[in-house]
Amino acid sequence: GDKVKQSPSALSLQEGTNSALRCNFSIAATTVQWFLQNPRGSLINLFYLVPGTKENGRLKSTFNSKESYSTLHIRDAQLEDSGTYFCAAERNNYAQGLTFGLGTRVSVFP
Amino acid sequence: EAAVTQSPRSKVAVTGGKVTLSCHQTNNHDYMYWYRQDTGHGLRLIHYSYVADSTEKGDIPDGYKASRPSQENFSLILELASLSQTAVYFCASSGDSGNTLYFGEGSRLIVV
Numbered sequence: 001g002d003k004v005k006q007s008p009s010a011l012s013l014q015e016g017t018n019s020a021l022r023c024n025f026s027i028a029a030t031t032v033q034w035f036l037q038n039p040r041g042s043l044i045n046l047f048y049l050v051p052g053t054k055e056n057g058r059l060k061s062t063f064n065s066k067e068s069y070s071t072l073h074i075r076d077a078q079l080e081d082s083g084t085y086f087c088a089a090e091r092n093n094y095a096q097g098l099t100f101g102l103g104t105r106v107s108v109f110p
Numbered sequence: 111e112a113a114v115t116q117s118p119r120s121k122v123a124v125t126g127g128k129v130t131l132s133c134h135q136t137n138n139h140d141y142m143y144w145y146r147q148d149t150g151h152g153l154r155l156i157h158y159s160y161v162a163d164s165t166e167k168g169d170i171p172d173g174y175k176a177s178r179p180s181q182e183n184f185s186l187i188l189e190l191a192s193l194s195q196t197a198v199y200f201c202a203s204s205g206d207s208g209n210t211l212y213f214g215e216g217s218r219l220i221v222v
Contacts, residue, residue: 033211043200043213086152088211097143097168097202098211100153 003027004089006101013077013108021085021104025068029089032063032070033098037084046072046085077108113137116201116214123221129188131217133201142184143168143202143211144176153200159184191221 005024013019023032034046047054049063049070058078063070070087084105088098113136123129135142141160145153155168157176165176173195175187188195201214 035211035213041198041216043216045210045212048210088153097141097145097155097158099155100145102152 003099004029004087004101006085006087006104008104009102010105011107013074013081013106015077015079015108015110017077018073018075019077019106020074021072021087021106023070023087023089023101025070025089027089027091027099029063029065029068029070029091031090032061033088033090034061034070034072035086035088036081037086037103039083043086074106077106079108079110082106082108114201114203114212114214116199116217118217119215120218121220123188123191123219125191125193125221127191129191129195129219129221131186131188131199131201131219133184133186133214134182135184135201135203135212136182137203137205137212138181139203139205139212140181141204141206141209142178143204144174144184144186145200145202146170147198147200147216156186156199191219193221195219196221 032049036044047061051065053062058075060073084103086103088100143158144156159165159178177185199217202211
């Protein structure tokens with residue numbers, strides 16, 4: 001968790017509101033992935049990012065490699081967005097999988 | 111669609127016993143991984159493999175062995191299970207080391 005720091009650690013959102021999650025890297029990340037672990041425990045891949053921005057429905061993610069951070073924006077939050085969001089970085093010159101943050105637990109309420 | 115299946119999904123093992131967690135993927139991916147998830151630690155890489163009959167150590171390999179008998183199958187072996195190995199274990203695959211990671215559903219292991 002030290003090499004990839006996620007904030008906030010937990011977030012409570014009312015349905016229909018917007019929010020942003022952030023990852024800061026103390027390693028030289030070349031690519032970033034975002035995952036949602038749903039209440040059943042399944043890990044679902046949301047984004048795979050090289051430096052730049054991607055959007056998928058109500059989710060939008062940016063990876064800035066020069067400033068070593070990534071953000072995930074949730075627009076118009078829905079109940080099914082509840083779960084724990086993880087970011088993970090692929091390190092430069094390190095081909096062995098990803099380094100994960102500790103996650104942001106998101107709870108969406110009516 | 112990508113498919114990674116793990117077995118067993120849940121297991122209770124006794125301290126000192128042998129445990130084998132199995133993973134099968136139908137993605138035709140070269141890379142397979144075993145991660146461990148503990149509360150407060152996120153996911154940590156135990157072992158990985160990029161080709162059949164070869165495995166590599168990840169960040170926390172002590173107490174674990176891995177086996178990759180074919181491209182599709184990757185096993186995690188605990189020769190002498192210990193209480194500290196109680197965790198949820200996830201298998202994953204990817205087409206390359208930096209490509210999108212696809213996870214299995216997880217295997218919950220309780221060592222008593």
